[in-house]
Amino acid sequence: MVWRRTLLVAVVLCGLALLGLLGQHFRAQAYDPLKSPQLEALKRQLLLEPKNEQLKTDIRQLDLVLRQQHFRHQAWTQFGTWFLVVGTVVLVLAAKSLAHLHARLPTPQTRADDTERALATAHQARRWAVGVGIVTGGAFLLLAVPSKTRLPATPGELERLLAQLRGEVIEAVDLPTAAEFAANWPRFLGPTGNAFASNATPPLKFDLASGEGVLWRTPLSVPGFNSPIIWSNRVYLSGGDATNRSVFCFDLATGDPVWQRTVANVPGSPTKPLDIPESTGFAASTMATDGQRVYVMFANGDLAAFTLDGGPLWVRNLGTPHNHYGHAISLATWQNRVIVQFDHGEADENISKLLALDGASGRVAWEKPRAFGSSWASPAVAEAAGKPQILTLAGEWAVAYLATDGSELWRAGVLHGEIAPSPIFIASYALIPSPADTLYAVRPDGSGDVTKTHVAWKTDEGIPDITTPVSNGELAFTVLTHGIVTCHDLRDGAPLWEHECDVDINATPAIAGDRLYLLGTKGTVIVMAVAREARELARFDLGEGMFASPAFAHGVMVIRTVKSLIGVGNPPAATLEASRS
Amino acid sequence: MPDVPSSTPPPVNRRQFLRDGTRLAAMTGLGALLGLAATRTSTARGYVWQIDPARCVYCGNCATACVLKPSAVKCVQSYPICGYCDLCTGYFVPEPNGLNTGAENQVCPTAAIERVFIEDPYYEYNIDEDLCIGCAKCVEGCTRFGNGSFYLQVRHDRCLNCNECSIARVCAGDAFRRVPLTDPYVIKTTAHE
Amino acid sequence: MRLLRRIIALVLVAAWWSSGVSAWAELRFPPPEFETDYVMGGVTTPPPRALPFEYVDVAVLVGALGLGVWLVHRRRSRRGLVALSLFSLLYFGFYRQGCICAIGAPQNVAYGLFQPGYTIPLTALAFFVIPLVFALFAGRTFCAAVCPHGALQDLVLVKPVKVPLWLEQGLGTLPYIFLGAGILFAATGAGFVICRYDPFVPLFRLTGSLFILSLGGLFVVTSMFVGRPYCRFLCPYGALLRLSSLVSRWRVRITPDYCTQCRLCEHSCPFGAIREPVAPPAHPSALAPDRRRLGRWLAALPVLILAGGWLGSWLSVPASRLHPSVALVEQYLDPTKPEPVPGAPTPEIRALGRAELEAPELVTTAAAVRRQFTKGGWWFGGWVGLVIGARLISLSLRSTRKDFEPDRGACYACGRCYLACPNERVRRGLISPAEAAGLNANRPAATTTAPNRS
CATH class of the missing domain: 1.10.287 (Helix Hairpins)
Incomplete structure (x- = not known):
């Protein structure tokens, strides 16, 4: 008990x-x-x-x-x-x-035939063994059949995935063709990077009040000095200030807003508002697109990618730019990569770098340190001398890199001052402006230091300090801030003519066909003939100041003014007429 | 059938022979295994589990996944690396209310870090391992913003040295390693040390 | 915005992670030069259990096994075995807390053979080999009284129910399958599943997850009514010992003398290991269907092995997910992976952040593991097919037996049957030969003639 x-x-x-x-x-x-x-x-x-x-x-x-x-x-x-x-x-x-106390003692009883029982036991046991086999096999199938994997099975697929993860793969199928690229305005100064729209035929005169030549006008609510870019039927631009920075997308045909995305709460982004002068602002860098995604960068170092329809892809902060005027270098793309020239600080700080990021993932494909301080000139990306080149200006050096891996191709020590005008590739030259000093035409096929060997010509007539030289391959134009336009012969740099516009111009002009469009900071538009002699074709007041370069694509010229975005073009019937004549 | 066993031992029958043969084969197999092991026994002294601080991502699994409660993983302090900061980012929460030992300022949930004044402006920080639960909150603060003198280590006076470490299985940084028994800690050193 | 936020957190994690790495190289705050005579402390490094103690464990193992063999085969003492069990339970179980034990050791061997960079520690090797060698000569003395898992189950046994022999034999393949799985996962470096799902070690440690402790509790409660459930139906090392003891030099004999067929011993075995006599068939012609069946199963064996291997190779996808790298890569490549929120990231998000940084290496590793699993899946599946086939073949073999004797493989050498035998009691002088004869007299047929039930 x-x-x-x-x-x-x-x-x-x-x-x-x-x-x-x-x-x-x-x-x-x-x-x-x-x-x-x-x-x-x-x-x-x-x-x-x-x-x-x-x-x-x-x-x-x-x-x-x-x-x-x-x-x-x-x-x-x-x-x-x-x-x-x-x-x-x-x-x-x-x-x-x-x-133990309640154990019952065994009282063995005689049993029936043991052989029979042994056989029956074996029979039953075999059934169970088969059962175990079936259950195990079934369990295998049950586990295997519904399980999905994203790990490639074949070595080829694996290699492709690895290359993609390393950022080596160029997804050629998804890339737009060269023709598509040329038909759009995918970055600052257009597809060629020299602000030359050969086929564009915008009206000679346009007027907001009467609506003549104006397809649409959409007011802009946020400041930004970046220029609009165009892909297909969409216009993209960015805007923002110390507190709020966004990307805007508009319809090219109607100017209606399509989408707007705010880039905020980026990890690593400076929490305290940066002290950036209003003359540059937080959205001075022009966006870029590779035809699949649009990329945007703001002066606080935030870099973001969106799909063409506004789907957010990735966002990262590259580090707070140490730049007394504010970061203003525009983005560029090469194939499926976005190129960021992140020059800031002083030369001895060694914090500047050139990055190529995989557009789809935002992962750094390659990164090159640059021993330069702040710069405000955007890189020129183009096929030159048989190689995809990225030409950057900063400090005293123009440095060209190979776009595929970022290896340095050549450099020319021709610069000084604060570098704002950007370089362009045109014909067989790279035009390198040393601000308010000299314009150099450098043959881009050298290697190492080409300062003494590859300068084809140089000129010191009418060299700008803000705007970028533009060229149609025959003539090159430079515009000074106070409105003096100089035309050079691209073959030798000889100045052909000089023209006084008498208006302040900060925006890089653009060549549309045989016309040079100059946009004044006070709202004056001047159209000049692209010719060997000076000829002013039109001059009128738009009424809204302009600091951004115009964009041309699909028959529309898009102008960003300080107040609005304006679509300029001939009405559809007129376009037909124009193309017939 | 005889009801008394025969006095002579039964001759070695076929089954017996088979058995002896198999046993011999099994012994040979085990011997071969031993031999194979003997060729690679240079470090066969055994292993213990340890954390590579360079890979630690301070996820906090060490506090929860160990079979021991509290965990055998503790924070250690490498004094030669420590900056002896007044504002210790391993000791204080971000934006501390004051640089004192008030509970509102401490990042450690069990108050296992002792702050001792040495000389102006330096403070020494010591870990009370009996209180530490290995949550890595201080490690994150110290590594992200400080010198990284706080880091996690498996303490072998507590660790049971499981054949399969249950923290290693879930380690977010893949920081757990089997290290030789003779060198059981991964001690952080500075570059110039 | 889901995606955006995910990316934000990923970048955040990546930044944190890389900041952790960079902290290695240089110090943000230079260590101070003290003006006072402050003496800097060092990092304390309490050593792990010293190697000699590990060798002590091996010595204790050998000693306990030797003592066990003596108790089983010479002394024939159940009481001694109980005492030894208790010692083993306390030493290997509650004092050594389970690691390393012989049950987990096959994984260390497999891991050491297949994974470069890991050499099998001598103690692990000793714990793997020594009980097997003893089993090859003296049967499962390790199970009898040295294994703490067995000892625990044996000691809590209260009132055993009889598991039908067919069920036991039918389910007897499970330990082999578990062993195969354990080796597969160890050889591929995915983990030691035998240790992971060991129900008793958490009991020895008195700590563990709720799941594993409940499993342990369940096994203990079951062990009170079913003799050694883990040993019989799961133990992977027991599977090896079973095979070894099939060919052992010495075997457990119930009677020291001769069997009087009294059938008293049959009930004394809680593990159903005692087999009754089976007479050979009267006519050889009765064997014909058996022979045909045996032939069929022999012919089916290669098919079973191949089918098993083929099915096993399918396992590579789900099974490889047990490998941390594969699991992480699968999660990383999944577009619907968990979405991080700003703030302190979860361990999962931190792991994904690491995957982001190490993606190419991680994917390479995972792909290699997956390949190993495809190969290993063939081997494992083939092994399962072999085990099932071999079991079916052995169940198709007719065995004959004259006396009551323990099954060589199934006997745990616990010694319970010894004292159930009247002849053993006579040998020990517990009862007189006459009393024994009286016991046998209850069954008149048995005393005069051999039990003849054919």
């Missing part, structure tokens, strides 16, 4: 201990004293009221209580476990004793 009672007590005690332990466990799962939301809330409150002494006292008291809870819980669990162990030992001993 004593064993029976012992057993009963042991069972009850073990059950209680078990319940207690399970209770502890589930309580700890539901509520961990070390992760108390109450304490978190109090701590958040303290951030808002740092001087609240009562709050501090509360936090300290709660913290003590919580830590005591935590350690008490541990102690109780340990005690309960040992209690359960001892209880189980007693339980087993009691049960064994009881079983």
Whole structure:
């Protein structure tokens, strides 16, 4: 009887201990004293009221209580476990004793034929063994059939995935053709990077008041000096200030807003507003597109990619630019990569770099450190001398890199001052402006330092300090900030003519067919003939100041003014007429 | 069938022979295994589990995944690396209310870090391993913003050295390694040390 | 914005992670030059259990095995074996807390053979080989009283129910399959599943996850009513010991003398290991259907192996997910992977952040593991086919037996049957030969003639 009672007590005690332990466990799962939301809330409150002494006292008291809870819980669990162990030992001993006392002695009986039974047993056992086999095989299938994998099975597919992950793959099928690229305006200064739209035929005169030559006008709500870009039937541009930075997409035909995305809360982005002068602003860098995605960069170092339909792809902060005027270098693309010339700080800080990022993932494909300080000139990306080249200007050097891997091709030490005008590739030259000083035409087929060997010509007539020289392959035009336009013969740089516009011009002009469009900061538009002699074709006031270069594609010229975005073009019927004539 | 066993031992029958042969083969097999192992026993002293601090991502699994409660993983302090900062980013929460030992300022949930004044402006930080639960909160703060003198290590006076470490299985940084028993810690050193 | 936020957090993690790496090289805050006589502390490095102690474990193992052999075969003492079990339970179980044990050791061997960079520790090798060598000579003495898992199950046994022999034999393939799986996962470096799902080690440690502790509790409760459920139906090392003891030099004999066919011993075995006598068939013609069946199964064996291998190769995708790298890569390549939120990232998000940075290496590793699993899946599946086929063949073999004797493979050498035998009791002087004869007299047929039930 004593064993029976012992057993009963042991069972009850073990059950209680078990319940207690399970209770502890589930309580700890539901509520961990070390992760108390109450304490978190109090701590958040303290951030808002740092001087609240009562709050501090509360936090300290709660913290003590919580830590005591935590350690008490541990102690109780340990005690309960040992209690359960001892209880189980007693339980087993009691049960064994009881079983021993109640054991029934075996009384073997004569059984039927053993051979038969052995055969029956074997038969039954075989069935079970087959059953185990079937269940195991079934389990294999059940596990295998629905399981999907994204890990490539064949070596070829694996290699492709690896190359993609390393950012080596150029997805040629997805890339737009050269013709598509040329038909759009995918980056600052257009597909060729020299602001030359050979087939564009915008109207000679357009007027917002009468609507003559104006297809549409859409007001812009946020500031930004970047130029619009065009892909297919969409116009993209960015805008923003210290607090809010966004990307905008408009319809090319109607000017209607299509989508708008804000780039915010980027990890690593400076939390305190940067001190950037309004004359540059936070959105001076022109966007770029590779025909699949659009890329945008802001002066706080945020770089983001969106699909053409506004789907966010990736965003990252490249680091806060140390730039007293604000970061203004435009983006460029090469194949499926976005090229970022991230020059900032001083030359001896060694923080500048040139990056090529995989457009789809934002992963860095290659990165080259640059021993230069801040620059404001955008890189020129083009096929030159048989190689895809990226030409950058900063400090004293124009440096060309191979777009595929970022290796340096050549460099020319021809610059000084604060570099704002960008280089262009045109005909067989790279035109490199040293601001307000000299324009160099460098043959881009050299290697190493080509300063002494590859300069084809240079000129010091009418060299701009802000705008970029533009060229149609025959003539090159330079525009000074106070409105003096100079035309050079591209073959030798000889100045052919000079023309006084008498308006301030900050925007790089653009060549549309045989006309040069100059956009003034006060709203004056001047159209000049692209010819060997100076001829002003038109001059009129648009009424809204302009700092951005125009974009041309699909029969529309897009102008960004300080207030609005304007689509200029001939009405559809007129376009037909124009193309016929 | 005789009801008394015959006094002469039964001759070695076919089954017995088979058995002896198999046993011999099994012994040979085990011997071969031993031999194979012997060719590679240069470090066969055994292994223990350890964390490579360079790979740690301070995910906090060490505190929860260990079979031991509290975990055998503790934070250690490498004094030669420590900057003895007044504003210790391993000790204090981001934006601390004050640089004192008040609970509202401490990042450690169990107050396992002891802050001792040495001389102006330096403070020493010591870990009380009995209180530490290996949550890596301080490690994250110290490594991200400080010198990284706090880092996690498996403490072998506590570790059971499981055949399969249950933290290693879930380690987010793939930082757990089997290291030789003779060199059981991965101690951080500075470049110039 | 889901995607955007995910990317934000990924970048965040990546930045944190890389900042951790860069902290290696240089110090942000130079260590101070102290003006006071402050003495800098060092990093304490409490050593792990010293190697000699590991060798002590091996010595204890050998000693316990030797003692076990003596107790089983010479001393024939159940009481001694109980005492030894208790010692093993306390030493290998509660003192050594389970690692390393012989049950997990096959994985270390497989891991050491297939994974470069890991050499099998001598202790692990000793724990793997020594019980097998003992089993090759003296049967499963390791199971009897040295294995803490077996000892625990054996000691808590209260009132065993009889598991039908056909069920036991039919399910007897499970340990081999578990062993195959354990070796597959160890050889591919995916993990030690035998250790992971060991129900008793958490009990020895008195700590573990709720799942594994519940599993352990379930096994303990089951062990009270079913003799050694883990040993019989799961233990992968037991499968090796079973094979070894099939060819053992010495075997457990119930009677020291001769069997009087009293059938008293049959009931004493809680593990159903005692086989009754089976007479050879009266006419050889009765064997014909058996022979045909045996022939069929022999012919089916290669088919079973191939089919198993083919099915096993399919396992490579789900099974390789047990490997942390493969699991991470699958998650990383999944476009619907969990979406991080700004704030403190979860371990999962941190792992994905690492995957982002190490993607090419990680994918290469994962692909290599997947290939190993495809190959290993063939081997594992083939092994399962072989095990099932061999079991079917052995079940198609007719065995004849004159006396009650323990099955060589199934006997755990626990010694319970010894004292059930009247002849053993006579040998020990517990009862007189006359009393034994009286016992046998209950069954008149048995005393005069051999039990003849054919």
